[in-house]
Each structure stands twice: as C-alpha cells, then as structure tokens.
Amino acid sequence: MTSFDAIVIGGGHNGLTAAATLAKSGRKVLLLEAAGELGGAARTEEFAPGFRVSTAHLLNRLHPEVVRTLELEKHGLVLPKGQLAPSIALSRDGKPLTLHGAYGESLSGASAPEAAAWQELRAQLLRYAGILKPLLTRRPPDLGNMSLMEISAFAMTGLSLRRLGKEDMRDFLRMLLMNVSDVADEHQEDDRLKGLLAFDATLGSHLGPRSPTSLLGLYYRLAGEIGAQPGAQALPAGGMGAVVAAIERAAKAAGVSIRTEAPVAKILVEKGRSVGVVLASGEEIRARTVVSGINPRSTFLDLVGTREIDTGFVRRIKNIRMKGDAAKLHLALDRPPEFLGVDAAGHRGRLVIAPSADHVERAFNPAKYGEFSPEPVMEITLPSLADPTLAPDGACVVSAVVQYAPYALKEGWEAGKPKFLAAIMARLELFAPGVGKLVRHAELLTPADIEARYRMPGGHWHHGELQADQMLMSRPALGAAGYDTPVDGLFLCGAGSHPGGGISGVPGLNAARRIIEMRG
Amino acid sequence: MSKTAAKPLAEQAIVQAAHSPAQLHFRTLRVDTPFQPRIDALMKTNDWYDWGGYRAPASLWDEELEYFAIRSQAALFDISPMVKYRIEGPDAESFLNRLTLRDVAKLKPGRVHYTAWCDDAGHVLDDGTLFRLTETRFRLCCQERHLPWLLDSAIGFNVTVTEETEAIAALALQGPTSFAILREAGFAGVERLKIFDLAEFPHDGGSVVISRTGFTGDLGYELFVPADLALSLWDRLWQAGELRGIRAIGYTALNRARLEAGLIVANADFVTAEHAIRADRLRMPDEIGLGFMVDLEKGHFNGRRVIAQARSKDTLQHVLVGLEIEGNIPAEHAIVYHRQKKEVGLVSAAIWSPMAKRNIALASLQRPYGDTATDDLWVEIYAMRELKYERLMKRAKVVARPFIKLDRRTASPPAEF
Ligand SMILES: Cc1cc2nc3c(=O)[nH]c(=O)nc-3n(C[C@H](O)[C@H](O)[C@H](O)COP(=O)(O)OP(=O)(O)OC[C@H]3O[C@@H](n4cnc5c(N)ncnc54)[C@H](O)[C@@H]3O)c2cc1C
Numbered sequence A: 001m002t003s004f005d006a007i008v009i010g011g012g013h014n015g016l017t018a019a020a021t022l023a024k025s026g027r028k029v030l031l032l033e034a035a036g037e038l039g040g041a042a043r044t045e046e047f048a049p050g051f052r053v054s055t056a057h058l059l060n061r062l063h064p065e066v067v068r069t070l071e072l073e074k075h076g077l078v079l080p081k082g083q084l085a086p087s088i089a090l091s092r093d094g095k096p097l098t099l100h101g102a103y104g105e106s107l108s109g110a111s112a113p114e115a116a117a118w119q120e121l122r123a124q125l126l127r128y129a130g131i132l133k134p135l136l137t138r139r140p141p142d143l144g145n146m147s148l149m150e151i152s153a154f155a156m157t158g159l160s161l162r163r164l165g166k167e168d169m170r171d172f173l174r175m176l177l178m179n180v181s182d183v184a185d186e187h188q189e190d191d192r193l194k195g196l197l198a199f200d201a202t203l204g205s206h207l208g209p210r211s212p213t214s215l216l217g218l219y220y221r222l223a224g225e226i227g228a229q230p231g232a233q234a235l236p237a238g239g240m241g242a243v244v245a246a247i248e249r250a251a252k253a254a255g256v257s258i259r260t261e262a263p264v265a266k267i268l269v270e271k272g273r274s275v276g277v278v279l280a281s282g283e284e285i286r287a288r289t290v291v292s293g294i295n296p297r298s299t300f301l302d303l304v305g306t307r308e309i310d311t312g313f314v315r316r317i318k319n320i321r322m323k324g325d326a327a328k329l330h331l332a333l334d335r336p337p338e339f340l341g342v343d344a345a346g347h348r349g350r351l352v353i354a355p356s357a358d359h360v361e362r363a364f365n366p367a368k369y370g371e372f373s374p375e376p377v378m379e380i381t382l383p384s385l386a387d388p389t390l391a392p393d394g395a396c397v398v399s400a401v402v403q404y405a406p407y408a409l410k411e412g413w414e415a416g417k418p419k420f421l422a423a424i425m426a427r428l429e430l431f432a433p434g435v436g437k438l439v440r441h442a443e444l445l446t447p448a449d450i451e452a453r454y455r456m457p458g459g460h461w462h463h464g465e466l467q468a469d470q471m472l473m474s475r476p477a478l479g480a481a482g483y484d485t486p487v488d489g490l491f492l493c494g495a496g497s498h499p500g501g502g503i504s505g506v507p508g509l510n511a512a513r514r515i516i517e518m519r520g
Numbered sequence B: 001m002s003k004t005a006a007k008p009l010a011e012q013a014i015v016q017a018a019h020s021p022a023q024l025h026f027r028t029l030r031v032d033t034p035f036q037p038r039i040d041a042l043m044k045t046n047d048w049y050d051w052g053g054y055r056a057p058a059s060l061w062d063e064e065l066e067y068f069a070i071r072s073q074a075a076l077f078d079i080s081p082m083v084k085y086r087i088e089g090p091d092a093e094s095f096l097n098r099l100t101l102r103d104v105a106k107l108k109p110g111r112v113h114y115t116a117w118c119d120d121a122g123h124v125l126d127d128g129t130l131f132r133l134t135e136t137r138f139r140l141c142c143q144e145r146h147l148p149w150l151l152d153s154a155i156g157f158n159v160t161v162t163e164e165t166e167a168i169a170a171l172a173l174q175g176p177t178s179f180a181i182l183r184e185a186g187f188a189g190v191e192r193l194k195i196f197d198l199a200e201f202p203h204d205g206g207s208v209v210i211s212r213t214g215f216t217g218d219l220g221y222e223l224f225v226p227a228d229l230a231l232s233l234w235d236r237l238w239q240a241g242e243l244r245g246i247r248a249i250g251y252t253a254l255n256r257a258r259l260e261a262g263l264i265v266a267n268a269d270f271v272t273a274e275h276a277i278r279a280d281r282l283r284m285p286d287e288i289g290l291g292f293m294v295d296l297e298k299g300h301f302n303g304r305r306v307i308a309q310a311r312s313k314d315t316l317q318h319v320l321v322g323l324e325i326e327g328n329i330p331a332e333h334a335i336v337y338h339r340q341k342k343e344v345g346l347v348s349a350a351i352w353s354p355m356a357k358r359n360i361a362l363a364s365l366q367r368p369y370g371d372t373a374t375d376d377l378w379v380e381i382y383a384m385r386e387l388k389y390e391r392l393m394k395r396a397k398v399v400a401r402p403f404i405k406l407d408r409r410t411a412s413p414p415a416e417f
Helices: A013-024 A064-069 A112-132 A148-163 A166-175 A180-187 A191-202 A215-222 A240-253 A296-304 A311-318 A357-368 A413-431 A447-454 A506-517 B013-018 B021-027 B036-042 B063-072 B092-099 B147-153 B178-184 B227-244 B251-260 B304-312
Strands: A004-009 A029-032 A044-048 A051-054 A087-089 A097-100 A106-108 A257-259 A264-270 A273-279 A284-292 A327-333 A350-353 A377-381 A396-403 A439-445 A490-492 B047-051 B054-059 B074-078 B083-088 B111-118 B124-132 B137-142 B160-163 B168-174 B198-203 B206-211 B220-226 B246-248 B318-325 B335-338 B342-353 B358-366 B377-384 B389-399
Touching: A004 A013, A004 A273, A013 A029, A013 A064, A013 A240, A013 A284, A013 A506, A029 A284, A044 A240, A044 A327, A044 A439, A051 A240, A051 A327, A051 A396, A064 A506, A087 A191, A097 A191, A106 A112, A112 A148, A112 A166, A112 A180, A112 A215, A148 A166, A180 A191, A180 A215, A180 A357, A191 A215, A191 A350, A191 A357, A191 A377, A240 A257, A264 A284, A264 A296, A284 A296, A284 A506, A296 A311, A296 A490, A311 B147, A327 A413, A327 A447, A350 A413, A357 A377, A357 A396, A377 A413, A396 A413, A413 A439, A439 A447, A490 A506, B036 B227, B036 B246, B047 B251, B054 B063, B054 B251, B063 B074, B063 B246, B063 B251, B074 B227, B074 B251, B083 B092, B083 B147, B092 B137, B092 B147, B147 B160, B168 B178, B168 B227, B178 B220, B178 B227, B198 B227, B206 B227, B220 B227, B227 B246, B251 B342, B251 B358, B318 B342, B318 B377, B358 B377, B358 B389
Parallel strands: A004 A029, A004 A284, A029 A257, A087 A350, A284 A490, B074 B246
Antiparallel strands: A044 A051, A087 A097, A097 A106, A264 A273, A273 A284, A327 A396, A327 A439, A350 A377, A377 A396, B047 B054, B074 B168, B083 B137, B083 B160, B111 B124, B124 B137, B168 B220, B198 B206, B206 B220, B318 B358, B318 B389, B335 B342, B335 B377, B342 B358, B377 B389
16 A cells, blocks of 8 residues: 555645645645545536536636646646626616726726726725735744744735835724725715625625624735736636646646545544544545645544544634525526626626625625525626536526525525525526526525535635634634644645635645645 | 611612522622531631632631641541532543543542643643542542533533532541541441542432542541531531541641642642633643643643643743741741742742641742752741741752651551541
C-alpha cells in the first residue's frame, strides 16, 4: 500500500486547492470525497434529463493567487474576463436598472444624478473593500505570537489606511460596522439600486439590510475580483463544475490521489495528534497530516469527537452559528423566459428581484422567527443562454438563489417546501410573466436539502455565518483560526475557515501554505 | 435607619406572586444544611461563616479544643455544603477521564481518589474527590460549582450529570476514635475499609455511603446520606460516640488539621481559574503541587496540550511548597524573600503545628525559588504586639508535605482507640 504524507477530507474546491498546493510542494497527498463527484456545492449536476446546473452559479471571487499557484489556466480554466455578467435590478413596471461591467462601472436605467452619486459610492466601496482585501486574503493575525511577516502585512493594511487621507480614513472607520441600508440611504435615491445593494450585502447570511454590520457582506463581495477587476462577476462556461474540473486537473497533475465515494467517518487521534482517518467502510488510512475541507463543526464534533478536544473548544465550536437562509431553485424550462424590460444581454446577466431595501428587510423579518419570506428576494441566472450545453436544444435552465429560507423552519421543510416553491413562483411570474407555464421540472433545494446533498451543516453558504464575530481570528473559532488546530497534525481548509465561503480557493491555499510553513 | 422603613422584602406579597419558589432563593442569604438543628443546639460561640452559601460553624465551643478533638478523640464536621455531583452512565469513566487529570480507569469501584480538573489553558478549575460508587456511577465532590462546565464536557458522552449538593447530606467523622464509634454504631464490616475505600451500609431504612477519607491526615471517615436521613445519622453517631469523646467542630479546627496534613484549599491556597481576575493568578497543576495527578499517558483530557507544552518548554511559573519557619509565630500571608531582599512569593496558610511541633506554612513561590533555588529563603512576619507591629524576618526552609504522618490514618485494620 502507498503511504501518504497528507490526507485531505472533502473534495470541494477548497479541499482540492489545498491538496493540489500540498502536492506541488512534494507531498504525497490523498483526497477523500464522500460524494460520487468532486466539487461540493460548486459541482455542476444534471437535475432533469438534459438539464445541468451548479448550486454556486456565479464566479466572482476565485483568487488570482489560486489561479497562479495552481496554473489553472494551463489546466483548462477559462477566466471569463471579457464576458462579465451585468446585474439587473428588476422592477415590476418593466423598467429595470442595470449595473454594467464590474459591479456597475456604468449604470443604465437610472437618472443622471443617481448615476453620478453611484459612481462616487462605488468608488468609495471599492476603495474600502480594497483596504480589507489583504486581511481577507492572508492568514488571520495571530495576536499571541505574530510572525514578522504577519506584522508587516498588518502594517501594510495600516499604511493603505494612511494613504486614504484623513477624511477618507475617518469615513472608512465610521462605516465599517454600519448596516448597508443606512449607507445606501446616505448616497442613493433609487429603490432598485438600494434593493440590489441590500440583497448583495446579505446574500448567504442571516442578516437583514438593517442589521448592524450588514455592510461587511458587501465589502466581502467586493473584495472578490475577476482578472483584476474588483466586484466583477461571470457565469463560467460549463458551469462552476468547469472551474472545479480545472482545479482537479491541477491536483492530478501535481500527483494527488483522489478517491470519491469515500466518506470519512473518523479522524484518528493518538496522544493529541491526528494520525489518519477511518472511512465509513471501516478502512483505516494513516498519514502525518490530516486536512479537513469540510465544515469545522462536523470536523471536530463528529470526526475528531469531543473526547479528543477540550471542553472550552467544544463550546466554541458548538456555538458557531451556521443555519443557512439561502435556498436554491433550479427550473428546467421549455424555452427561455422573458423578464419584463430586460434585453438579450441582460438575460445573460444576473437578474435580481429585490425591489427595495425595505423589501429585503421585510423578507428577512419572518426568518428571525423560523418562517420563510412570503415574498422572497432572489438572484436569477439563465446559464444555458451563454452555455447551451447545459440544456437541451432551445430549452433553458433557471438557476436562482432565493432568500430567506431559514434552515430551522418552524413548520418543517416537508410541509413548508411546496408552499415556499409556490411563493417563489408567484414572485417570478410577476417579473417574468408566463414563466410558470414553461416549467418542465422544478427542483427546490432548501437549506435542509443543501445540508444533506453537500454535507454542509445548516446548508450554510460559508460553513458558518460570516459576521463580524465569526471573522478573522474568530473564524471558525478561537484556537483554530490559523488553519492549524488544537489537534496537532490536523488542519482546516474549507469555507468555515478564514476568510470564508464562495468559490475563492483562499482557505484552501492559505491552509496549504500554513501546513508547508509548519512542516506538517 | 429610615423611619418610614419599607416592609421587609419577605412580606411583599406582590413580588412573591410573580416569582416561582426557585427564584426566591435570594430571600435566604445563607441556607441551612440538613444537620442544622443539631449544630444549632450545640452552638455556643455563635461563630458562623459562609461556606458556599451555607451557614456553617467556624467554631462551636472552643476552636483550640475542637482541634484537639480531631487529634485525640473524634470530631464530627458537617460537610454538606461541599458541592456534589452525581455522574452516571456507560461513558461515565471516559467522561471523567477527559474531564480530570488522573486516570479514572485505575479507580476501581468502591474506591476514592483525590483529583483536579483544568480548563483548555491547563489552569486548575478546582480540586476534589472522586468516588467510584459502581462501574458506571460516580460522585464528584469539590469546592466550587461547575455544572455548566460539566454539562458542556458531557457533549458527546453517554452520561448524565446531576447536581446533588442539596439532596445529599454529608458528615466527616475524623480522629483516632472514629473507627470505634462507627463500629459501636453498628456499621458492620466497616473495619474492612482501607484508606480510600468506600462501601454502602444500611441506615434507617435507607443506606449511607461510608468512605475512609477525610481532610485531616488522621484516621477518619466521610458519610453520605440522602438529606432526609441526615438527622438520624447524626444521632446514631452521637450516641455511639458519647463514651469515645465525639465532638462537633467548626472549620477553624479543621483548617489547622488540613494544614498539618499538607492539603490545599481552593481559593485559599490558589485561585481557581474561573475566579481569577488577574491573568497571573491562574495556576497549572504543576504550580500548586498537583503535578503528580497529571497522567499524560491515559489519553486526552482538558488542558493536556498546554500542560504538556509547559512542561516540555519549561515555562511553569510558580510552585507551591511546604515551609518550616524558625520560631513559633505563624507566618500567615507573609511575603517570602530570597536573601531577605528579593520578593519571591507569598504564604497562603500558616500555623504553629501542635502535632509537628513546628512552625509550618504553605507558600506559592515564583520559580526557580522553591523549585531549584531553595536556599536562603525568608519570610517577613508582622506580629501585632499591643497595637504595634513587630517586623520579624525569619528563616524558612522548604520541607516535604505532609507535615505530619500518622500511622493510624492508614493502618489496616484500623486501630480501636
Ligand atoms: C445556495 C447557495 C448558493 C451559492 N452560490 C454561490 C455562488 O453563486 N458563487 C460562489 O462563489 N459561492 C456560492 N455559494 C457558496 C459556495 O458554494 C461555498 O462557499 C463553497 O462551495 C465552499 O467550498 P468548500 O470547498 O469549502 O466546501 P464544499 O463546497 O461544501 O465542499 C465540501 C466537500 O466535502 C465533502 N464532504 C463532506 N463531508 C465529508 C466526509 N465526512 N468525508 C468526505 N467528504 C466529505 C462534501 O461532499 C463536499 O464535496 C453558494 C452556496 C449556497 C449554499
């Protein structure tokens, strides 16, 4: 039997990124994936005969260092630099507002003063997101014993703050923990635009736009980029699965051994050190280093087990909030739908139903009490328009992220799901009349379904809420924030770790670098 | 006092109606133990203190003579305020192994051991005694309340943890005639108990758990009964002890005996991790003389990683030592010096020991003092002499604990005095 230096648990894009990076450093790496296919929530799957879709449908933060380190372009990744998807804030009166280029380099459908105000706000948001970017890229600061490198990275952040100028710096600090709705109100008039900002800031989290700190979600998004264009987004050709496929090829080229349908049931710990894993089949595989690309709670409470870690740490892991609010709707349509007032280019973009910040806030309200939004907000893409291979000839795929669908629905999702589907379809019908009649097949994934399908506890986008108290050195929890953990030889590399979720590869890359640095 | 004095809280009916009985605990600031009627009847000094919210005697009649009751007769001490947890279930052993420092697998049913437990940072949360009642049932006794910590520690274990401080009454019967009294009281087979053994004996239609344990370094026993059998147990012992010099005692006397035995008291000789406000007051087991408990071979336990690291990197800061001090003036809370100059620690407890005939103390020192540097240590005693302090600089020698060793404590079968 071959022996491995490192075992990576979970073949999501982060597990793959970590595995590939470790293998490139000369380590013998085995990656174990529970499902039959790699990619986690980024895989592209058939949901109706001839129709394929990815749960994570929009590419907006795959990190350039990941692309470079793993030479992803050499391995077939096509970065859609030239085909950025616009964002269309839909309106019931058929007059949508469109953000062109990278997060609204230009606007159409807005008044001239509104567009001018937006250019200012956009520039400010990107400037501030740019300051946070290094923090959201590197390993979080280890306040106890910072290395020289880390201190200088920190100082760099300080410097870029200084470069802002006094007034801008003051405003940066003032706004840091504000809510997105107040910030939008300070600058903009247009409800469609403010609704879109409110939606984007709260997507994937348990926050309404008026919840304190909700602006951070928007900064997080704007810290992403495509081809050096911050805030850009695109629908990857071939679906998100194509991105995963490129990372997989890079991993294989680096020599990673990959096994699918190999769910890990246990992480073996001996004398405080992880020494390998046991598969659900009972097979035991040993390695010096174990890297977990799955949810941190599952990692510690299920795979390691509370016996091998300290009570205080168990408390912190247990307290990580990770109840998702995002559902995913996949429709197989006979032909493309027509959204009111949207042109052909717009249909290839991201269509957002979030008529105003108030509307998003009202949609959030019931979620606080375990009920879904009767008038949900959503982001819709039609990936088969740009990539016809995703649907049969002439037919169309609708891919929509819908909020708010609280994981712990009071009435239970068995009863709630048909009602929620009806509520979503009713909203869609208002913005794309006739869409209901085109539906050949509908698949609605509630957070409970997402949890089961991708083994993501709570069905949570980020493997744990991405809010101020669960960021940086508190992500996923004190004691495991730097990718290394209280169990020697065990590392975390998934979205639950700093900086968080989305298809970025950053947790995977950072974790691998940390392991290499620690000679793990 | 104000003339328009408000009604005492207890008479304000409105408040009562709005609260459940459990929420009214604050009306009684110090509660009674099940033995209170007997203790009240014997109380002559009215010298009470607060033991974890209970009204407990510091002394009852004469602290000096109460101490000598421990050493030459039999002393009865109410330990009901001691915090007690029942820990039960198939995983009880592994739960306790992860919680505490010592290897619980080595603790057989019917045995007791002294142990301690730490937080993640390896700082001692408390020390206490662990009673293994059966294969799957334990009782943990300690100074502080720990239910939230115990419950969170139980996550992932098939075990139940129940607070039983109120439900279980307990007595310590300590001193040379304690065995004779138990025999006289009719606890058949009690002679078979070796030190740290426990067994269950019938009592008044129920049962009592008797262990050969105690906090005095003397021959002695501890008895645990359901609260409703408390008074009949007291009476049974009292009657049997009449001719063997049984006396009720308070904490002051016990505190002397425990110091002679070299035993430490949480929040007196060290600050428990959850009480410490200042970061430098936290203590690892090795820093308070409990390093012998740490079993790095048994598998994981709370604090293991940090304790092992502190040992291998030699970063332990403090050490708890026994001191013998020249002269006969107790050095309570005296500062310890090296070469009479450099401050290196503090005495946490000190007495003139009537048994050892030595001036003894427990002290916390800053390593290496007390650890590798034990020469030239001094304590500075301020002796109050008729409204004037006399400052004494006395030589202190690090000595082994316990300060006294009594053969009768461990003799088996126990002697009948
Ligand atoms: C509804 C929804 C929509 C989203 N849309 C977008 C989007 O448009 N754009 C974007 O960038 N992000 C999006 N995200 C977020 C993104 O999908 C996640 O943040 C990302 O998938 C996290 O990647 P990961 O590799 O860390 O973990 P995952 O993708 O969760 O991968 C973890 C892998 O580990 C495997 N695994 C789990 N347990 C075990 C085990 N015991 N043994 C072996 N293998 C195991 C799983 O099967 C899975 O393959 C969305 C998320 C949701 C929920």
